Amino acid sequence: MQPWPVWGVLHSIASPIAIMKTIFTPALILISILSIQAQSSSLRGQLQNTDQSAVVFANVALYSTLDSSLAKVETSDEAGVFTFIGINPGTYNLVATHVGSEDLVKNDIVLKPDQQTDLGVLSFESAIVDLQEATITASRSWWRSNPIARYST
Numbered sequence: 300m301q302p303w304p305v306w307g308v309l310h311s312i313a314s315p316i317a318i319m320k321t322i323f324t325p326a327l328i329l330i331s332i333l334s335i336q337a338q339s340s341s342l343r344g345q346l347q348n349t350d351q352s353a354v355v356f357a358n359v360a361l362y363s364t365l366d367s368s369l370a371k372v373e374t375s376d377e378a379g380v381f382t383f384i385g386i387n388p389g390t391y392n393l394v395a396t397h398v399g400s401e402d403l404v405k406n407d408i409v410l411k412p413d414q415q416t417d418l419g420v421l422s423f424e425s426a427i428v429d430l431q432e433a434t435i436t437a438s439r440s441w442w443r444s445n446p447i448a449r450y451s452t
Contacts, residue, residue, distance in 0.1 A: 339413050340385075340387070340388055340410040340411065340412060340413065340414050340415070340416070341382065341383060341384045341385070341414075341415045341416070342361070342383040342386060342391075342408065342416045342418065343381065343382040343383070343416070343417050343418065344359075344380070344381060344393075344417065344418035344420070344421050345375075345379045345381075345419070345421065346375050346379040346380075346397070346403070346422075347420055347422050348422070348425070349423070349424065351422075353375075353377070353378050353379030354375060354395075354400070354423055355375060355376070355377055355379060356375060356397075357374065357381075357395050358372065358395065358396045358397070359373050359374065359375060359393065359394075359395045360393070360394045360395075360396075361373075361383055361386070361391050361392075362391060362393075362394065363389060363390075363391060364389075364390040364391060364392055364407065370386065370387075371383050371386065375395075381395075386410055387410075388410050388411055388412045388414075389409075389410060390407055390408065390409050390410075391408045392405070392407070392408070393405040393406075393408055393418075395423070399425070399426055400425060400426055401423065401424045401425070401426050403421055403422075403424075405418065405421065
């Protein structure tokens with residue numbers, strides 16, 4: 300005689316659940332790994348300005364050439380390095396922007412599956428702003444500078 304008569308009922312209920320866990324958990328892990336591997340291309344580069352110092356915290360955007368949609372955005376680090384990880388294979392345009400510099404554009408970057416692409420050093424051009432001469436003149440109106448004149452009748 301079994302000490303716990305309910306044990307047989309619980310055991311028969313737990314078995315299908317345990318079987319489902321042993322089948323579905325590895326299948327879910329396998330699907331996750333395959334989806335990560337399908338997007339394993341990466342792209343990196345380093346941004347410098349005209350005096351070859353690192354361009355820190357520049358915005359770097361990657362656009363698909365297929366439909367000009369934004370694929371990913373990253374920011375360059377303290378060394379001017381940017382890295383895009385997990386990009387789908389395809390052809391992309393890269394646009395880097397930084398205050399005080401012209402936008403840096405690199406077109407038709409082709410990424411193949413499982414490819415790690417290094418663009419090397421990319422250099423910004425200085426944004427030259429040609430300022431014209433400005434003359435500033437000022438004059439004070441007499442009635443504002445003379446408090447007695449304002450209140451006299």
